[in-house]
Amino acid sequence: MILKVAKWKDNATSPVVFMVDDIANVSVKNSKSDSLKIGEDWGEYGTDKNSMWDFLSKNLLKKFPYIKTTFFLVTDVRAPMALGENYSYTQRIDKDKKFIDFLNYLDRESNVELAYHGTTHGEAFSKHEDFLQEWETFKSLNMAVNEIKRGQELFKKVLGSYATGGKYCGYKAGKFGDDSIAESGFKWWCYHWDGIVWDRDIKNNRKYSYDLELNKGVVDIPSTVDGSTLSLKMVKKIFTRKYLKSLYLYIIKRKTVEKHINSLYNSGEVISIQEHTSPYRTDGRMQYPNIVSDIDNLNYIFSFLSKKEVWYTTCTELADYYLARLNVTIDIQKNSEFQLLSDKDLNIELTLITPFNGEELSLYDSQGKFLSTFKHRKDELYITYPFKRNKKYRIIKIN
Numbered sequence: 001m002i003l004k005v006a007k008w009k010d011n012a013t014s015p016v017v018f019m020v021d022d023i024a025n026v027s028v029k030n031s032k033s034d035s036l037k038i039g040e041d042w043g044e045y046g047t048d049k050n051s052m053w054d055f056l057s058k059n060l061l062k063k064f065p066y067i068k069t070t071f072f073l074v075t076d077v078r079a080p081m082a083l084g085e086n087y088s089y090t091q092r093i094d095k096d097k098k099f100i101d102f103l104n105y106l107d108r109e110s111n112v113e114l115a116y117h118g119t120t121h122g123e124a125f126s127k128h129e130d131f132l133q134e135w136e137t138f139k140s141l142n143m144a145v146n147e148i149k150r151g152q153e154l155f156k157k158v159l160g161s162y163a164t165g166g167k168y169c170g171y172k173a174g175k176f177g178d179d180s181i182a183e184s185g186f187k188w189w190c191y192h193w194d195g196i197v198w199d200r201d202i203k204n205n206r207k208y209s210y211d212l213e214l215n216k217g218v219v220d221i222p223s224t225v226d227g228s229t230l231s232l233k234m235v236k237k238i239f240t241r242k243y244l245k246s247l248y249l250y251i252i253k254r255k256t257v258e259k260h261i262n263s264l265y266n267s268g269e270v271i272s273i274q275e276h277t278s279p280y281r282t283d284g285r286m287q288y289p290n291i292v293s294d295i296d297n298l299n300y301i302f303s304f305l306s307k308k309e310v311w312y313t314t315c316t317e318l319a320d321y322y323l324a325r326l327n328v329t330i331d332i333q334k335n336s337e338f339q340l341l342s343d344k345d346l347n348i349e350l351t352l353i354t355p356f357n358g359e360e361l362s363l364y365d366s367q368g369k370f371l372s373t374f375k376h377r378k379d380e381l382y383i384t385y386p387f388k389r390n391k392k393y394r395i396i397k398i399n
């Protein structure tokens with residue numbers, strides 16, 4: 001009997017994660033109007049009409065209810081892009097009951113998770129180009145670890161537990177980044193903007209990868225697709241800079257976002273779609289990618305993905321599955337009995353695969369109790385089950 005742990009849950013070809021950066025107790029009013037306009041909210045307005053969440057859920061998440069979203073939360077008062085610039089509102093996540101309630105509401109949504117994205121996001125100076133991203137401001141490992149601790153305490157104060165993972169602000173690690181992440185007990189982290197490999201034709205740079213790997217014991221989750229890379233089918237956007245860029249990539253390099261996603265998919269790699277909560281920054285410039293400008297493109301990308309065999313997942317579920325896959329060995333014994341050996345408890349559902357040779361199979365426990373039936377995908381049979389480690393199971397042919 002050949003039995004393996006599937007690369008991804010349910011024997012999917014690729015996992016899909018929707019990543020939205022910079023949710024915060026912040027808003028940037030761009031209009032003179034008293035009422036909130038779409039795009040002005042980074043999270044402060046909770047579930048109000050035209051808030052970030054109201055817009056995103058109505059215009060994307062309700063249409064594709066199986067999408068799983070990982071939000072990256074800025075915990076303290078967010079710094080402006082330069083000194084003298086101001087948000088319309090910027091506060092710590094524990095400042096207002098409304099925002100605390102909103103974060104807890106998101107946390108209870110089964111398709112949403114909140115992850116860590118620093119305290120202030122960085123430090124502003126008089127010139128925009130001097131802005132230091134948060135991890136670039138740390139002058140020692142100790143300073144980095146202490147600041148993460150401070151941010152994680154805020155996170156816990158509001159949400160009841162620490163974040164299991166997170167992302168560098170601006171994907172900038174500074175000198176002490178990777179050590180500070182490993183020391184702070186994170187399970188997973190987004191270290192790099194890996195989509196740069198596709199965008200800029202970067203080859204043979206070991207820093208970037210479209211697959212999962214470990215960095216000092218922490219799961220490195222890649223960021224692979226820029227949600228503002230427009231499909232050429234977005235003809236509504238034909239006069240925008242982003243559309244011209246897509247056109248340029250196609251004419252000069254024969255690249256399209258569809259080809260990029262297909263390439264990730266055909267290699268069984270991570271399709272992680274990168275976005276921001278709002279287009280508006282304190283310097284008056286548009287922030288890309290953002291859910292508002294990209295909403296049609298996001299609808300297009302998720303409908304493109306809906307025809308594929310993908311696993312919609314949060315970063316934490318993805319990391320848990322990967323760690324279990326790394327840790328488990330399958331011990332096959334006689335009479336089609338087997339057990340999963342692991343030095344850690346398996347607290348998740350794991351998918352096992354076996355080649356399909358015309359016979360249907362079922363899973364039983366060692367006392368002969370029926371548990372579940374194998375399903376087909378490609379030329380394999382697979383079963384997803386909350387297996388316990390070091391416990392005997394049996395596979396029996398269905399007549």
Ligand SMILES: [Zn+2]
Nearest residue numbers: 021022169170
């Ligand atoms: Zn950010």
